[in-house]
Amino acid sequence: MITKDGQNYIMNTYKRYPITLKNGKGCNVYDHEGNEYLDMISGIACCPLGHSNEAIKKAIMESADGFTNISNLFYTEQQVKLAKKLVEVSGMEKCFFGNSGTEANEAALKLAIANTKKHEFIACKNAFHGRTFGSLSATWEKKYRTKFKPLVSKFKFVEYGNTNAIENTISDKTAAVIIEPIQGEAGIIVPPEDYLKEVREICDKKGVLLIIDEVQTGNGRTGTYFEYLSHSIKPDIVTTAKGLANGLPMGVAIAKGIDFEPGDHASTFGGNSFVSSVALTTIETIFKENLMENAKNIGEYIKNEIQMLNKKSIKDIRGKGLMIGIELRKNAKEKVAEFISKKILISVVHEKTIRLLPPLIINKGEVENFISSFNEVVK
Ligand SMILES: *Cc1c(COP(=O)(O)O)cnc(C)c1O
DSSP states (O other): OHHHHHHHHSOSOSOOOSOOEEEEEBTEEEETTOOEEEESSHHHHTOTTOBSOHHHHHHHHHHHHSOSOOOTTSOOHHHHHHHHHHHHHHTOOEEEEESSHHHHHHHHHHHHHHHHOOOEEEEETTOOOOSSHHHHHTOOOHHHHGGGOSOSSOEEEEOTTOHHHHHHHOOTTEEEEEEOSSBTTTTSBOOOTTHHHHHHHHHHHHTOEEEEEOTTTTTTTTSSSSGGGGGTOOOSEEEEOGGGGTTSSOEEEEESSOOOOTTSOOOSSTTOHHHHHHHHHHHHHHHHTTHHHHHHHHHHHHHHHHHHHOOTTEEEEEEETTEEEEEESSOOTTHHHHHHHTTEEOEEETTTEEEEOOOTTOOHHHHHHHHHHHHHHOO
C-alpha cells in the first residue's frame, strides 16, 4: 500500500528497494511488520550516531521548545556555537551554512570565483559533487550530465590520483581544484597516500585554491573528523554535509583566508537554529564517545574478516574507517535483495561494489552478524 502510493505520488528519481521502513534504534531499523534490519548504509552516511539517539532526541526537543528558524538576519547562539566548533575541529576559519552537499559545493565554487576573479575549475574523472548546476558541472558521470547540458562551462576533468595531470591542466585562468579525498560514488576509490599532500603543494605553487569535498568522508567516517586532517594539510575550502547533523538537512563550506561579501551568496534555511543545535550535538557526541576511534577499529575489523573469507568472487576490498567498498567480479546489484532477505541493508555503487557506510556506533557483535550473512550471500 505505502509502496504503491509512493510510486503514485513521488517522482521517479530513485530506484527504491522493496521494503518500507518505519522506525529505528541504534544500528537497527524496522519495517511495518516489525522486522528488524541491520543498517549498514545509515541513510548514505547521514547518521553517524545511528537512529533515535538519546542526545539527538534531546537536542530536537529543546529546539522545539524555543524556535526552529528566525532567519539569517540575526545571529543565534546555536549557529554561532556550531560555527565555532566546526572551525575548531577543521583548523579552518569561517563557515557558510546551506542545507545539503550540493549546496555546500555551490557555495565553495562561488566563493572561489568571488575571491580569485577566475572562472575555470579542475575536477576529477568519476568525481561526484552533487546535482545542482554548479556541482553537476563538477560531476563526471555522463548519465547525470548529458540530458542537462549546457552546464556551467570551464570544468576540466583529470585522472583521479594523478598529480601530474592536475599540474599540467592548471592555467592562469584556473580558480580552484575540487577533489574528494576518497571518491565515494565512484566506488570507494582511495588515492595514493601522498596524493592530497602533493595536490596541496601544486595548488600553492600555482596560486590556485584547493576545495576538498568531504560531504561523504567527513564527520568522523574515515577515523578523523575530516579525512584531510590525516594528511597534515589544509584546503582553502572544505565542504561537508551528509553526517553533519545526523540525518537532518545541513551542508557547510568552511574556508580559510577568504570570505564572501553581503549579497554574494545566501540561504534562507541555512544554519537555522534547529538543525545547528542537532549538528553541534552530533559533533560533540562523536568526540565524547570516541566514535572516530571506533570507526578506525571496526573498519579494519570488517576488512580483515572479509579478506579472511577468501572469496574468489571478490576482486578488491578497500576504503578507510567505516567507508568500505567490496568490489565483486560480477554485477553486485542483485545482491541487495539477497541481503534484505537476510535482514541487512547495504548499497551498491558503480555496479560491482558493495558499499558499507554503517553508523559510527556499530559494534563487533553487529559486524559479526553482517559477516556471517555476507558469507552466505556472496558465494
Ligand atoms: C552525496 C555527495 C554530494 C551531494 O550531497 P547532497 O546532499 O546529496 O546534495 C556531494 N559530494 C559528495 C562527495 C557526496 O558524496
